[in-house]
Amino acid sequence: MGLKSFSLKKSLWVFHFGGASCNNCDIEILDCLTPRYDVERFGIKLVGSPRHADVLLVNGSINKRDKPRLLEVYDQIAKPAFVVAFGACGCTGGIFAEGITFAGPVDTIIPVDAYIPGCPPKPEAMLSALMKLAETI
Amino acid sequence: MAEQLFYFFIYPGMLFAGIIGIIFAWADRKVTARVQFRQGPPVLQPFYDFIKLLLVKETILPKNGSVIFFLLAPVLGLFGATAAAVIILMPALGLTSGFRGDIIVLFYLLAIPTLMFIVGALASGNPLSSVGASREIKMVLSYELSFILIIAGVILKSEMTLQLNEIMALQQSQGAFIASLSGIVMFIAALVVIQGKAGMVPFDMAEAETELAEGIFMEYSGTAYAIIKYTKYILLFILPVFIAEIFLGGLHFEGIHILWSILKVLLVLVLMILIRNTNPRLKIGQAMRFYLLWINLLVIAGLVLHYIGI
Ligand code: SF4
Numbered sequence: 001m002g003l004k005s006f007s008l009k010k011s012l013w014v015f016h017f018g019g020a021s022c023n024n025c026d027i028e029i030l031d032c033l034t035p036r037y038d039v040e041r042f043g044i045k046l047v048g049s050p051r052h053a054d055v056l057l058v059n060g061s062i063n064k065r066d067k068p069r070l071l072e073v074y075d076q077i078a079k080p081a082f083v084v085a086f087g088a089c090g091c092t093g094g095i096f097a098e099g100i101t102f103a104g105p106v107d108t109i110i111p112v113d114a115y116i117p118g119c120p121p122k123p124e125a126m127l128s129a130l131m132k133l134a135e136t137i
Numbered sequence: 138m139a140e141q142l143f144y145f146f147i148y149p150g151m152l153f154a155g156i157i158g159i160i161f162a163w164a165d166r167k168v169t170a171r172v173q174f175r176q177g178p179p180v181l182q183p184f185y186d187f188i189k190l191l192l193v194k195e196t197i198l199p200k201n202g203s204v205i206f207f208l209l210a211p212v213l214g215l216f217g218a219t220a221a222a223v224i225i226l227m228p229a230l231g232l233t234s235g236f237r238g239d240i241i242v243l244f245y246l247l248a249i250p251t252l253m254f255i256v257g258a259l260a261s262g263n264p265l266s267s268v269g270a271s272r273e274i275k276m277v278l279s280y281e282l283s284f285i286l287i288i289a290g291v292i293l294k295s296e297m298t299l300q301l302n303e304i305m306a307l308q309q310s311q312g313a314f315i316a317s318l319s320g321i322v323m324f325i326a327a328l329v330v331i332q333g334k335a336g337m338v339p340f341d342m343a344e345a346e347t348e349l350a351e352g353i354f355m356e357y358s359g360t361a362y363a364i365i366k367y368t369k370y371i372l373l374f375i376l377p378v379f380i381a382e383i384f385l386g387g388l389h390f391e392g393i394h395i396l397w398s399i400l401k402v403l404l405v406l407v408l409m410i411l412i413r414n415t416n417p418r419l420k421i422g423q424a425m426r427f428y429l430l431w432i433n434l435l436v437i438a439g440l441v442l443h444y445i446g447i
Contacts, residue, residue, distance in 0.1 A: 007188040010179075038175040040166070043182050048346035051197060051358040054189075078195045078358035 009134045011043040015053030021060025024120045025087040031123040050076040058106045059086035061096035067103040074110045083112045088119040149226035151219045158370030159183045172414045196359030202262030210257030211364040217249025218371045228302040229388040238299045261356035269352025273343035279428035280333040286436040291383045305387025313386030319442035324384045326435045331376040339416040377405035
C-alpha cells in the first residue's frame, strides 16, 4: 500500500448533502462529532465546501428539486471521491418512496460506494461504514 | 548562493518550518479535542491531510476566474511565509545575526500570505469567496495598525534597536520585556493580533466554514489547497516564535536554554489555542471595533506606561 492511498484512507473529509429528509438522520450525523463518538480520531472531519471533500454523504429522499442540485454537487467534488447513501431514505427511498415528488434513490442518480441502512442508522453504523469504505481504498 | 538556497528551502526555511508547523497543527487539533473531552487525531494527521491534498486529489480550476492568479497566489503566499520564517528563525537558531531593520522587513513579509490569499480568493470568481476576501481585507486594515504599533513599542523598549538579534541579546542581559507592566500590556495585545493573523477563531470570519463554506479557500482543491495548508502550518509555527522572541526574552539554543526556548514557544501556542477554544466567532464589525479601538488603546497605554517607566 503506497503513501498516497494510505493518506487518503487516513483523512476522509466528509461533505454532507441533506436531501428531503425527516431531519432525524442529520441529527444522527451530528452525533458522530460529539465527544462520545469523535470521528476526528480517524481523521474524518466535516468540511463546508465540496471542493475539499473526499466523501459525499447523502441522506434523505431525493425529490425532483434535489436531483439537479445533487448532480451539481457531485460534479463539484474533486475526484477521487466516494458517495455514501445514509439511512433508509438514501438507500431506497424509505417512507418517501411512493411520494409523487420522489426522484429515485441516490444510486439511480450518482454511483454509490457504500450504503448505511437504518431509520435512522446509529452513529456506530456510520463509523463502521466509513471504516469499511476506507479499507477498500 | 547555494547556501542561501539551502537556508530558504531546507533549514530553517520551507522544509524545517513546515515540519515543525505540522506538529504544531497537530497540537492545535489535539488540545482542542482534549478541551472538548474528545480523543483527538493521531500525531501524523496534518501530514496525511497534506499528502492527500498534494498528491491524490484533483485540482479544479475556476471557470469564471483568472486561472493564472488563482494558481500563482498560493505559491507567492508560501514564498512570503518562508521568507518571514527564515528571518525569524535564523537569529534564534544562531545561524546569522540578521541585518539592521529586519524587524521592519518582517512586518511586510508577514502581510504577504494574507494578501495573496485575498488575491487568490478574488481570482476564483466565486461570490462567497469574494465576501470572504472583503472580510479578510477589513481584518488586515484593522490588525496591521495594532501590529505596527506593537513593533514600534518593542523598538522603543529596546532603545531604538532595529535588529531582532540585538533585541534578543538586550533581553538576555536586562531581563525580558514582559517583566514590566508595559511589556505585559503589549504582550496581551500582540497575542490577540497574531490570533487574527493566523486566522484562528474568534477572528476566522474570512473562512467561516458554517456561513461562507470556507470563504476565501472555498474554490481551492488538490495541490493548490495543499500549498495553502502548508503556508498556514508555517505561520502557525513562526508567529508564536516571533512573539517569544520579542517579548519573552528571546530564544537561545544552547544547553539548558533549549528547554526554556521550547517551553516559551509552546506557552504562546497553548495560549492561542485556548483563546481559540473559549471564544465564539465575532462579527466583522465587532472585530474591527475590537482592534481599531480597544487593542490600539491597549497598545498606546503600553507605550505611555513605557514612557512613565514601568
Ligand atoms: S432514513 Fe428514516 S430517519 Fe433518516 S431521513 Fe429517512 S425517514 Fe428520517
